[in-house]
Amino acid sequence: xxxxxxxxxWPTIQGxxxxxxxxxxEARAPYTDVARTKGGVARMTNLMQRKGRGSSxxxxxxxxxxxxxIAQTANILIYLASRHRLGASGEEARIAAHQLxxxxxxxxxxxxxxxHPIASSLYYEDQQAEAKKxxxxxxxxxxxxxxxxxERELAHNGxxxxxxxxxxxxxxxxxxxxxxxxxAFPRAMKRLGKKAHPLRALHDRVASxxxxxTYLASERRLAWNxxxxxxxxxxxxx
Ligand SMILES: N[C@@H](CCC(=O)N[C@@H](CS)C(=O)NCC(=O)O)C(=O)O
Numbered sequence: 254x255x256x257x258x259x260x261x262x263w264p265t266i267q268g269x270x271x272x273x274x275x276x277x278x279e280a281r282a283p284y285t286d287v288a289r290t291k292g293g294v295a296r297m298t299n300l301m302q303r304k305g306r307g308s309s310x311x312x313x314x315x316x317x318x319x320x321x322x323i324a325q326t327a328n329i330l331i332y333l334a335s336r337h338r339l340g341a342s343g344e345e346a347r348i349a350a351h352q353l354x355x356x357x358x359x360x361x362x363x364x365x366x367x368x369h370p371i372a373s374s375l376y377y378e379d380q381q382a383e384a385k386k387x388x389x390x391x392x393x394x395x396x397x398x399x400x401x402x403x404e405r406e407l408a409h410n411g412x413x414x415x416x417x418x419x420x421x422x423x424x425x426x427x428x429x430x431x432x433x434x435x436x437a438f439p440r441a442m443k444r445l446g447k448k449a450h451p452l453r454a455l456h457d458r459v460a461s462x463x464x465x466x467t468y469l470a471s472e473r474r475l476a477w478n479x480x481x482x483x484x485x486x487x488x489x490x491x
Contacts, residue, residue, distance in 0.1 A: 255336045257283040259317035261297040261310075264288040266481035267433075267474075269326045269361060270314040275425040276330055278468040280337035286473070288313075327354040330422045339425075341417025350416045353406065353423045357430055360399045364437065365482045367391045367489060377479075377486070388489035392441040396434065400445065400452060403427060407451050415455075420462070427452060428459035433483030438490045 260277065262270025264286070277284045287293040300322065303309050310324030316332070323329050331351050334340030340350045365373075370387040371380040407415055407427075415423040431452055435442050445453055459465055468474055477483060 255280075255282060256318070257285065259287050260284045260314070261287050261293075261300065261316070262314040264294060265475065266478065267429075267483070268314075268481050269358075271429055271475075272326050272357075272422075272426050273314050273316065273329050273333070274473070275429060275465065275468070276333050276337075276339055276422045278473075279420070279422075279425060279462065279464050280333065280339055281464060282333070282337060327351060327358055330354055330426075334422050340421040340423075341419070346417045350421050350423050353403075353415055354426060356399075356402070357423070357426045360395075360430060361482060363391060363395055364433070368484050368486060377484075381488075384486075384489060389491060392438060392489075392491045396438065396441055397444075404450075404452055407455060412451060413455075413458075420459075424455060424459055425465070428456045428465075431456040432460075433477075436477045437483040437485050439485070440490045 258277065260270070260273060262268065262273070267274075274286070276282075288297045297313060300315070300317075301310050301312070307320075307322060310322065312324070314326055314329060315322060315324040316329045317323075318332070321332075323332050331340070331347070331354070334347075334350065340347060367387050368377050368384050369375070369380065370383045377384065403415070410416060411418075414420060415427060431442075431445075460469065477485070479485065
C-alpha cells in the first residue's frame with residue numbers, strides 16, 4: 254500500500270486542492286485532509302514556517318508522504334501519478350502530462366484573477382469594476398482559447414484521454430476545470446454545448462467513474478462557493 258498521506262489545503266473550498274483530492278480519490282489512496290480535522294489549519298500554517306532541513310511550501314496545497322513534503326499542485330500530481338498509475342508512463346507522456354497540467358494551472362490562476370484582478374488581499378467588492386473588465390476579456394478570449402487548445406490536444410490523442418491510452422490525472426483535472434467553469438460562468442460555457450463537446454464528454458466520463466462518482470456524492474466533496482477560485486458572480490458571466 255502506498256501512503257497513508259497527509260494532505261493540506263484550506264478546509265472550506267475546493268480550490269487548487271481539489272485537483273489533488275480527485276487524484277487521491279481515484280487512486281483510492283489513504284489520506285487525511287488535515288486542515289479539515291481539529292487544529293489542522295494551525296498544523297498546516299506551521300508547516301509553511303518550519304525550520305530545518307528541506308524546503309517549505311509557499312502556499313497550500315501540499316502533501317506529506319513519509320519524509321517528503323511536496324508543494325505546487327502540478328508537482329504533487331506528478332508525484333502521485335508515478336506511485337499510483339495515474340499518468341501515462343514513459344518520458345514523453347510524463348512530460349506531456351506535466352505540460353498539460355501546468356497549462357491547466359495557468360488557466361486556474363487566470364480564473365482567480367478575474368474576480369481578484371487588483372489584489373488577493375482586497376475584497377471582490379473593492380475591485381468589482383476592474384473584475385468586470387477582466388471578465389469580459391476572459392469570457393470572450395481566454396475561455397475559447399484554452400478550451401480550443403485542450404480540445405485539440407484531446408483530439409490529437411485519439412479523443413478518449415488527454416495523454417496516453419488510459420486515464421491520467423490530467424483527465425481528472427480537465428473534469429474539474431469544466432465543472433468549475435460551468436459553475437462560475439454558466440452562460441459563457443453554454444457555448445460548449447450540453448453533451449456533444451468532446452471536453453464535456455470527457456468530463457462526463459470522469460464523473461461517472463465509480464470512485465469519482467462515490468467521491469462527488471460524499472461529504473468529502475465540498476460544495477462550490479464564493480470563497481474559492483471558481484466563483485459564480487452573475488455580473489461577470491456574459
Ligand atoms: N502555484 C501554486 C499556487 C498555490 C496557491 O496560490 N495557493 C493558494 C490557495 S489556492 C494560497 O493559499 N495562496 C496563498 C498566497 O499566495 O499567499 C500551486 O499550483 O499549487
